[in-house]
Amino acid sequence: MSGSRPFYHGFAWAYDLLVSEPIDARTPAIVSLLCERGMRPWMEMLDAGCGTGWYASELAIRGFRVFGL
DSSP, rough: TTTTTTHHHHHGHHHHHHOOOHHHHHHHHHHHHHHTTTTTTTTTEEEOOOOOOOOHHHHHTTTTTEEEE
C-alpha cells in the first residue's frame, strides 16, 4: 500500500461522520445521469472506491445491482 494516505485505512470509518452532505439530495441526479448514459435499474454496476457504501446502498434501493470495491 502506498504511503500517500497513511491514515486512510485507520480512519476511513470516520468519513461518514465528517461528510455532512445528505446523499438523498444527490442520488436522484446520479440516477438520472446513469439513465441518460444507458444504465437501467436492473443492470449491474461497480462502485469502485465506494467507501462506506452510502451511494452503493442508495442505488441498490433504487434497483441497481451494485458491487462495491
